[in-house]
Amino acid sequence: MDPNFSESLNGFEYFDGNPNFLTDPMEDQYPPPSDTLLKYVSEILMEESNGDYKQSMFYDSLALRKTEEMLQQVITDSQNQSFSPDSMITNSWDASGSIESAYSADLQIGLPVDEFMVKSVFSDAESALQFKKGVEEASKFLPNSDQWVINLDIERPERRGLVKEEMGLDQLRIKKNHEREIILDFEEVRSSKQFASNIEDGKITEMFDKVLLLDGECDPPTLLDSEIQAIRSSKNRGGKGKKKKCQVVDFRTLLTHCAQAISTGDKTTALDFLLQIRQQSSPLGDAGQRLAHCFANALEARLQGSTGPMIQNYYNAITTSLKDTAADTLKAYRVYLSSSPFVTLMYFFSIRMILEVAKDAPVLHIVDFGILYGFQWPMFIQYISGRNDVPRKLRITGIELPQCGFRPAERIEETGRRLAEYCKRFNVPFEYKAIASQNWETIGIEDLDIRPDEVLAVNAGLRLKNLQDETGSEENCPRDAVLKLIRNMNPDVFIHTVVNGSFNAPFFISRFKEAVYHYSALFDMFDSTLPRDNKERIRFEREFYGREAMNVIACEEADRVERPETYRQWQVRMVRAGFRQKPIKPELVELFREKLKKWRYHKDFVVDENSKWLLQGWKGRTLYASSCWVPA
Known part of the structure; x- marks a missing residue:
């Protein structure tokens, strides 16, 4: 824990109509020697006013610098002024609430501060006298109550009680020890909150199994779940009637005209088009209305500004x-x-491609670029647990963007713990390494701990599209640098899956039109397979499609991280990086087509093969593509 964070808990706060009155336990025997010290204490103790205390993830170095400067001023003033041991400060409140300070005894000119301190420390009678006088003077402006409330941002009944403070030497020692106890208790509370989070994770373990594991026939169990079939049935019963009632609006034309007005700086016309779109669109309507609502939000955000934080x-x-x-x-x-x-x-494609090169291997090492929650690997672990011609040990290196805060690798470390539990359940020897890196192109081969006696497989599922391309810098392209890193790793197999989108153009209008076509297919897919009031559908469209469209349309330059390319563009890039593409067997494509029928997916889903890529799409539009590569 940050020491400055701990120190902020050492104060006590008295609530008497003004929650901003704070004071620390007295550790010195003398009152403050000057107004500068009072100002310093006030600044330190009142910075957390009005109860708006938060655990700071970003420490304010400027505040620390200001505190140091004030402390230095206190030391300077103390060196310039000398006091008699019998001197004391008389404080009184004026009408405006400020403190006036006056010395009741004459200053003893010429007495060094060090000498004054030594004399005070070694004179017991004078020390007791000064302490007693200080208490008497302090009591004049303290509230008429002996009740103090510990100022902590935690709700614990035993800590909300009142603490009586008797101003004596023994009581001060007890209070100091009590403060240390408070800090320890606060740490226990934070630990208990962390443990409660783990308990919540434990409650959804069964749901993880339903989503991530295979059934007895090696099929995902959720696809034939009665609940999902009921959703599809309600969609089939109520979908057609609702569509007939909807007014036909050419949202694509309205959105395109609005985008063109924004690109030319015609804000008035753009707002007029936005008003028309808002009147006709809805997040709960049909596919066109939902698309228009999502894109209208993005266009409005672009009107306000195109910086990432905004x-x-x-x-x-x-x-x-x-x-x-x-x-x-x-x-x-x-x-x-x-x-x-x-x-x-x-x-399923990545599992088949990896196991083809990893049969009977002593160790299989998978380097996963963009592992996130690792949803892909539990079914892989389950599958290899019941076979004899599979690797005898599994290693996974998970690479992901760092998480904000003091623990950047916490999320991917939690992914490793979850995968370790699955490996323990299925008796698969397992080793995991987490790498949190903001710039994947800066990762070195030595960071991956590649060993000579293992089969190395690299997986990049839908995440290389977030790397910057040549539009950011002609000389240093992170996208090509990561491919070069993978090539230097010399993997036995490299599985690459991409979003087949052409909305990565540097020109806004071209990018906008392609994004409209791409997301139109995705919203239409949901409209044909799920009811419009399904909460999970609404959440997915808002949190995933909505956020992606917002970034594609409203952001520019480095703030724009959604940069998909078509699979043909990726093919050129991969060959240029030194890879050779492996062909896809026709029987594998036919197997996947049979799976679609068995799993009862909608008839408009398409699986095909072209240029050694496994293509997936909706109503003839290719949305995703997967391929398998080896070093040339």
């Missing part, structure tokens, strides 16, 4: 103020898997 603040303002729990996110993810085969087939 966009984030705007997005937080238009979304719910309540944070989704892990269970809420998992429910939305579960419904997404049940209504769309995209992610499931990506997982």
Whole structure:
């Protein structure tokens, strides 16, 4: 814990109509020697006014510098002024609430401060006298009560009690020890909160199993769940009638005209188009209305400004103020898997490609770029646990962006603990390493701990699209640098899955039009597979599609992180980086088509192969593509 954070808990706060009156326990036997010291104490103790205390994730170095300067001023004033041992300060409050200080005894000119302090320390009679006088003077402006409340930002009944303070030497020692106890108790409370979070994670373990593990026939169990079938049935019963009642509006044309007005700086026309779109769109309507609502939010954000913090603040303002729990996110993810085969087939494809090169290997080492929660690997662990021709040990290196705060790798470390529990359950020897890095291109091969007796597999699922490309810098392209890093790792197999999108153009209008086509297919897919009032569908569209569209449309330059390319563009880039593409067997494509029928997915989902890429799409539009590569 930050020592400055701990020190802020050492104060006591008295509530007597003015919650800003704070004071520390007296550790010296003498009152403050000057107004400068009073100002210093006031600044330190009143900075957490009005009870707005928060655990600071970003320490204010400027505040620390100001405190040091004030302390230095106190020392300087003390050196310039000398006091008699019998001197004392008489404080009184004026009408404006300020403190006036006057010395009741003459200053003893010429007496050094050190000598004064030594004399005070070694004179017991004078020390007791000065302490008694200090207490008498202090009591004049203290409230008429002996009740003190510990100023902590925690709700504990035993700590909300009142503490009586008797101003004696023994009581001061007891109070000091009591403060240390308070700090320890606060640490215990934080630990208990952390433990409560782990308990919540334990409650959703069963849901994790339902979403991430396979059934007895090696199929995802959620796809045939009766609850999901009921959702699909209600969609089939009520979807057509609602569509006939909706007014036909050409949202694509309205959105495009609005974007063109914004690009030319015609704010008045843009606001007029936005008003028309707002009147006709709805987050609970059909696919076109939901798309228009989502893109209208993004266009409005672009009108306000295109910097990252401003966009984030705007997005937080238009979304719910309540944070989704892990269970809420998992429910939305579960419904997404049940209504769309995209992610499931990506997982199955990577499992097949990895096991082809890892048969009978002593150790399989998987380096996962963008592991996040590791949803892909529990079914892989379950699958290899019941086979003999699989690796005898599994190693996973999870690479992810750091988390804000003092523990940047906490999220991916938690992913490792969850995967370790699955490996323990299925008796799979396991080793995990977490790497939290803001710039993946700066990771060195030595950081990955690659060993000569293992099969190395690299997985990059839908995350390399977030790397900066040539539009940011012609000389240093992080996208090519990461591919070069993977090439230097010399993996036995590299599985790459991409979002097949062409809305990475540096020109706003071109990017906007392509984004409209891409997200139109995604919203139409949900509209054909889920009812419009499904909470998980609404959450997924808001938190995933809404956030992505906001970044694509409203942000520019380094703030824009959604930069997908088509699979053909990636193919050129991969060959240029020194990789050779492995062909996809026709029987694998046919197997996936049979899976779609078995899992009862919508008939408009498409699985195909082109240029050695496994393509997935909706109504003829390719949305995702997967491929397998080896070093050339």
